[in-house]
Amino acid sequence: MPGNEHSNIELLKEIAELLNEETEMTTMLQGALRKFLAGTQFQTGWIFFIDGKGKHQLIAHEHLPQALEFNQCHHLQKGGCWCISKYRNGELKKATNMIECQRIENAMNAEVGDHGGITHHATVPLQSGPERFGLLNVASPHTVAFTEDELALLESVAFQMGSAIKRIVLTKQEQEMALVQERNRLARDLHDSVNQLLFSVTLTARGGSILAENDEVKQTFQEIQHLTQEALTEMRALIWQLRPxxxxxxxxxxxxxxxxxxxxxxxxxxxxxIQLPSRIEETLFRIAQEGLNNIRKHAGVHEAELFITITQTDVLLVLKDEGRGFLLDTSIQIPSIGLQSMKDRAQAAGGTVDWTSQIEKGTELLIRIPY
Structure with missing residues (x-):
């Protein structure tokens, strides 16, 4: 027993070092799970993140049997199970042997591959203080229940993982705050310098067009005024994008x-x-900004319609205009109208962007984001 305790302490030390070194969430958890399984009697494991609405996401897994790994871990990704239900209800406080697992049973019944003798698993919540992040599940072939010592070790590594997750979450929040502050600084600088200069040029050109007696000079001043006004509008739009x-x-x-x-x-x-997380609101706002910019620049109209539909799992935003429209060649990127930018923003939030357009019949932009 003392030798076993010593090996467990060494294992936890190695896992702690790995967790402290990593800065990317998925890589960190995958590495910690792999090291934990290699140093214990547990043979396979998987980690769920669970959000405030109880929606789960498979973050990491290691040594899954064929039945659970089938079709990109379909039976782990979809459906419900006892461990997540107990987690949602606040009944899961410590490492526990699960009597049965609906996901494993469904995978076995589907006959999509060998289940490797995996029929039951143990589960433990991942948390840091009062904050909960998800579940760590582990299993071994032909094992219905694990010992108290094995569950205690599982709780120890789950505590380490929870603390590391909290660290990365806080680091990300600090980075996002720094980015917001930098955007605000840049927006202030643009407003106080370039924006004011453009405004001054506009006033100067207007005065020049009034005072000029030569028609060509007058027309030149008017053109300068028009171009400067366009640049001023572009600059204000840029400032808005930096600091909405x-x-x-x-x-x-x-x-x-x-x-x-x-x-x-x-x-x-x-x-x-509309009760959306701030990151979802900003993503929708940024995409809508790009869509409105396109309407002003390319549609040739000054009216648009916006439809927002909120469901329990998704938000759908539709932006329509009845302008001149465009023909989209899918083999050619059109950066001038920002379609790729909108697509990238939506994908970063786990969503999609689609559009339909016909010449002289307008354009419809469709954004769907899960939350």
Whole structure:
């Protein structure tokens, strides 16, 4: 027994070192899980992250049998099970032997591969203080229950993982805060320098066009005024993208204010209650900004319609105009209208962007984001 305790202490020390060195969440958890399984009697394991609504996501797994690994871990990704139900209900406080597992049973019944003797698993919540992040599940072939010592070791590594997850979450929040502060600084600098210079040029050109007696000179001043006004509008739009002042009063007000700043009239239709996480609101706002910019620059109209539909799992945003439209060649990127930028933003949030457009019949932008 003393020798076993010594080996467990060494294992926990090695796992702690790995967790402290890693800065990327998935890589960290995958590595810690692999090291834990290699140093114990446990043979396979998987980690779920579970959000505030109880929706689970498979983050890491190691040495899964064929039945559980089939079709990109389909039976772990989909459906429900006792461990997640107990986690959601707050009944799971420590490492526990699960009497049965619906996911394993479903995989076995589907006859999609060898289950490797895996029929039961142990589970433990991943948490740091009062904050909970998900579950660590482990199993071994032909094992229905694990010993108290094995469960205690499982709790120890879960505590280490929970602390490491919290560290990375806090680091990410600090990085996001630093990014926001840098955006605000850049927005202030642009407003105080370039924006003011452009405004001064606009006034100077206007005065020049009034005072000029020669028609060609007058026309030149008017052209300078027009171009400078366009540049001023572009600059204000850029400042808005860096620091969206209207977003603190909600997504709808932010989009309305941005459209008004661009000289667009927008009709808004909402289905459901808008109570979205701030990161989802900002993603939708940024994509809507790009869509509104496209309407102002390319559609040739000054009106648009916005439809927002909120379901229990997704938010759908549709932006429509009845402008000149465009033909999209899928083999050619069109960076000038920002379609790739919108697509990248949506994909980063786990969502999608689609669009339909016909010449002289307008364009419809469809954004779907899970939350």
């Amino acid at each position: 002042k209207g977003l603190e009063t909600g997504l709808l007000e932010g989009i309305k204010s941005y459209a008004e700043m661009l000289g667009l009239t927008i009709k808004v239709h909402v289905t459901g209650v």
